[in-house]
Amino acid sequence: MPIPDDVTGHEIDKDVQQELQSLPKGLAEDVARNLVMVAKLIDEDPEQAYAYSRIALRLASRVAAVREAAGFAAYANEKYSEALAEFRASRRMTGSVELWPVMADCERGLGRPEKALEMAGAPEVHKLDKASQVEMRLVAAGARRDMDQIDAAIVTLQSPELASNSVQPWTARLRYAYADALLAADREDEAREWFAKVVESDKDGSTDASDRLAELEGVEFVDALVEEDAPEASDAPEAPEVTAEPVRRDVDED
Numbered sequence: 001m002p003i004p005d006d007v008t009g010h011e012i013d014k015d016v017q018q019e020l021q022s023l024p025k026g027l028a029e030d031v032a033r034n035l036v037m038v039a040k041l042i043d044e045d046p047e048q049a050y051a052y053s054r055i056a057l058r059l060a061s062r063v064a065a066v067r068e069a070a071g072f073a074a075y076a077n078e079k080y081s082e083a084l085a086e087f088r089a090s091r092r093m094t095g096s097v098e099l100w101p102v103m104a105d106c107e108r109g110l111g112r113p114e115k116a117l118e119m120a121g122a123p124e125v126h127k128l129d130k131a132s133q134v135e136m137r138l139v140a141a142g143a144r145r146d147m148d149q150i151d152a153a154i155v156t157l158q159s160p161e162l163a164s165n166s167v168q169p170w171t172a173r174l175r176y177a178y179a180d181a182l183l184a185a186d187r188e189d190e191a192r193e194w195f196a197k198v199v200e201s202d203k204d205g206s207t208d209a210s211d212r213l214a215e216l217e218g219v220e221f222v223d224a225l226v227e228e229d230a231p232e233a234s235d236a237p238e239a240p241e242v243t244a245e246p247v248r249r250d251v252d253e254d
Contacts, residue, residue: 001051009030012035046073046076053069053074071084072102113143130168131170135170157181171201172201172206173207179209
């Protein structure tokens with residue numbers, strides 16, 4: 001597959017570059033460039049990212065970073081069995097537990113939420129950093145919801161990280177999961193409160209919390225440019241210029 005000339009392979013993390021030093025120089029460069037393409041495309045074009053990951057895997061299947069990248073590319077394409085196999089291979093090579101939450105989420109994707117919950121209670125979780133522990137909590141709550149245990153999902157998400165006023169990289173996602181679980185449990189007032197907290201912490205707009213909150217508050221957006229009961233006569237007076245503005249309406253209003 002073609003790779004743009006401006007992709008040199010030096011864009012990857014230094015830790016990955018160090019792993020690739022075990023390969024001949026030319027091969028290491030080819031693998032690195034394919035890994036760069038995986039990272040560049042995995043969000044906007046996961047199928048293409050997956051294709052580049054397969055090339056890297058064919059070239060250097062004994063490099064842990066390659067197996068990990070292949071796992072994430074497969075995960076992005078919902079190829080959960082394949083992703084889980086790659087993550088397990090990477091873990092065997094490195095001994096690291098950092099992939100534990102995404103491995104558990106693969107179990108969810110494979111329709112095995114009970115296995116995901118088992119992993120959430122494993123000793124490996126205590127070895128994770130704070131961000132990964134929060135991720136594991138999100139996976140466990142998702143597994144509870146897969147099993148229609150919505151109240152248990154709510155309890156799973158209740159934690160010091162959720163209660164903290166400090167905004168961390170995981171804060172918006174954790175609050176969003178909690179708000180969504182509350183709404184699923186028909187606790188609408190609490191859900192509205194927590195969606196508002198998500199909006200406060202979601203500075204880069206990574207969630208649709210503002211839309212969810214607006215929906216709960218009965219705000220409907222209409223296009224003010226659409227005229228109602230417009231005159232049909234060709235000589236009707238020209239309408240004044242207007243602009244599209246959001247209109248607040250109470251959806252439940254009689």
